[in-house]
Amino acid sequence: MSGEAKWLSTQMIIYERRRFEMRKIIVGFSCVTIFTLLIASTLWAEGQREGATTSSQQQSIVAFMPVHHFTSALQQLLPQFENSTGIKVQLSTLPEEEYYKKTTIELASGKPSFDVFLLNQGYVPEYAVAGWVQPLEQYINDPKLTNRAKYDFADFPSAALSRPTYAGKLYGIPATVEPQIMFYRKDILQSEGIPVPKTIEDLYNAAVKIKRDVPGMSGIALRLKRGTGSYWPWLGLVSDYRGQWVGRDGKDYLTSTNTEAATAMYINLIKDGGPTAPLNYGWYECLTSFQQGKTAFLLDANSWMASFQDPSKSKVVGKVGAAVMPAGPDGYIQAAGGSSWMIGMASASKNKDGAWKFMEWASSKPIALKIAIIGGDVARSSIWTDPQFKAKYPYPDWIQASSMTTDKYNSTYFLPTSTKLSAMSQIIDIALEDIYDGKSLSSEMANAQQETDALLK
Amino acid sequence: MDRVIPLSRSRRQIVFAFVVPCVVVLLFIVVFPLGYNLWMSLHNWNLVYPKQTRFIGLQNYLKIVTNGVFWYSLLNTFYYGFFALLIEFAFGMLIALVINLDFPGKAIVQTLVILPMVATPVAVSYVWRIMYNPDFGIINWVLKSLHLPAWNGIFAANTTMWSLIFIDVWQWTPFLTMIFSAALLSLPREALEAADVDGANAVQKFIHVTFPLMKTVVVIGVVLRGIDLFKTFDIIYSLTGGGPGRLTETLNIHTYNMLFTNLDAGRAAALSIIAVIIASITLLQLARTTALGGGRRK
Secondary structure, X not given: OOHHHHHHHHHHHHHHHHHHHHHHHHHXXXXXXXXXXXXXXXXXXXXXXXXXXXXXXXXXXXXXXXXXXXXXXXXXXXXXXXHHHOOEEEXXXXXXXXXXXXXXXXXXXXXXXOOEEEEEHHHXXXXXXXXXXXXXXXXXXXXXXXXXXXXXXXXXXXXXXXXXXXXXXXOOEEEEOOOEEXXXXXXXXXXXXXXXOOEXXXXXXXXXXXXXXXXXXXXXXXXXXXXXXXXXXXXXXXXXXXXXXXXXOOOEOOOOHXXXXXXXXXXXXXXXHOOOOHHHOOHHHHHHXXXXXXXXXXXXXXXXXXXHOOOOOOOOXXXXXEEOOOEOOOOOOOOOXXXXXXXXXXXOOOOHHHHHXXXXXXXXXXXXXXXXXXXXOOOOHHHHHXXXXXXXXXXXXXXXXXXXXXXXXXXXXXXXXXXXXXXXXXXXXXXXXXXXXXOOHHXXXXXXXXXXXXXXX | OOOOOOOOHHHHHHHHHHHHHHHHHHHHHHXXXXXXXXXXXXXXXXXXXXXXXXXXXXXHHHHHHOOHHHHHXXXXXXXXXXXXXHHHHHHHHHHHHHHHOXXXXXXXXXXXXXXXXXXXXXXXXXXXXXXXXXXXXXXXXXXXXXXXXXXXXXXXXXXXXXXXXXXXXXXXXXXXXXXXXHHHHOOOHHHHHHHHHOOOOHHHHHHHHHHHHHHHHHHHHHHHHHHHHHHOOHHHHHHOOOOOOOOOOOHHHHHHHHHHOOOXXXXXXXXXXXXXXXXXXXXXXXXXXXOOOOOOOO
């Protein structure tokens, strides 16, 4: 190559190299810029989310509730609240299994995304001790916030109020008072010539007979799916047998004779009289199964009556009978109860006055009545005698079974008052699943007792 | 060993400018959380009683190691991982070999084979949950129309783990297929032709020529897939939640329950540190015993 050409090509190489370096710097710089912008915009968006509750003080609150007939009834009535107070309510829901975990973790983080939520009776000690729920006395007793005469606090049954009370403070307003009763298909019992069971033995025989003889139907549907509160109907049966989960002395009695006998009966009812895939059955599946005419008996929440009498969804309208829990081996009757769900306020809420306004409205006499009429959840005693309610639910056997169970057969204490209930109920879930799968009942209950003891220490 | 070529100053500056942000990000995303996790695991932090958090040293680890459920969950994890990996490896290799042949409709087949991997994992889990449902799932519907007994596999003690393994195989075999397929494409033609000339049949070609040449890539694929299998959570959680009983409770599910149900954050942190240690040991050993990371080269 000539000297000139060499010089030219060297110059070109240098020029190319410089341009290449330049380009690398530009690319690197724009990457860093984009990255910084991404991070900045994420932080800004997060700030906006928190600001939504702080900046608009009286304008909106966030409510978080599980999928439940109470929630759907409340949802229908929300516009009334928004129109009368101008406070906007954002209500979001999740199925129960996911609801518990999400609520707990959000509350534990100290920055829950909700102001108002539904608190389950088993979790009151846990949340109260951790300081995640707001005690409500100051709101109930403040005349500026609550008209005590109109609110009529005494209208809530005392059995219902015992659950949201912990260490003398009230942490929730009862939303659902759901005593455990027995539902049955009047027509199936009649056609099969089975009298209404008065003892658990009778119930067992009836369920087995129906499963065997009636095509397409199982005898009974009981909760077995983990995370859906199987401990509730199980504990009702255990109490019926005079067994216990955790006694008032703080010791657990999972391996006591009565508790084991009741557990055996619970599993046998499912095995011999239950649906084909019972591990799939949470309370929602049990409800649907009965509602669609696929099972003949239930031992679950009385509030399900509304779903059974809804002509748009139910296939068993007019065929539903109700009775109190059948008696245990020695004629003793006891069932699960308390106040399953109550409305609570997150102590980290930035709009407590607005939240209380919503809670007070949702639990007030007229709205509680409307909710009971739409969804079947009775929170106040006066609703049972209300003419509108009785017109919507002309089922004297159901009304009698529900009120008798709440007043007579449902002790104010039956659930362990422990802050570890979520862990303990999972132990029960696992034990029930294992026993259903054929593992030895005594060893499973012994395991469960051991693990529960470790938690209670 | 490769010669280390010294860089010019301007080069070094540019390299630095690119590496530093990356290191900073890694510090935030990897080192800090891991360190904080380790710190958490040395305390008895219960979410219900956060004010009672105290330094307890290695007591969480002691509690874990003496808890039978932990060892059982470890067994489940390895059972799941081992069999899923074995089957995915076999099928992945087989499908890769088949795809590498020339046949009409090859493009369509390639797309179909990759599809399961591309779908959102949680959506896949939920669709399989519905399909497996004994009452209205399609699997039992087909069985019923063929007058066969209903299959309750997902909740039956001896088939529940395999129902999950099946889903994992269905979803992630394409991953290994893709990796093996790429390796097959990059094989030197001469070696295969030489084998042909020597009169080797297809099986001999595979055992003596193809597979040895693919070893490095195979190890990479197996290690990557192994890590993912160890981490599997969505399939198991959506379908069985660890049940029935504890039959499908892997280490991940156990850790999840420890935090979200027992609310014992310290112990959950300790469990995750143990998981990191186990994963690192197992997979690093696997990687080291082969031609990865500066091992022997022909």
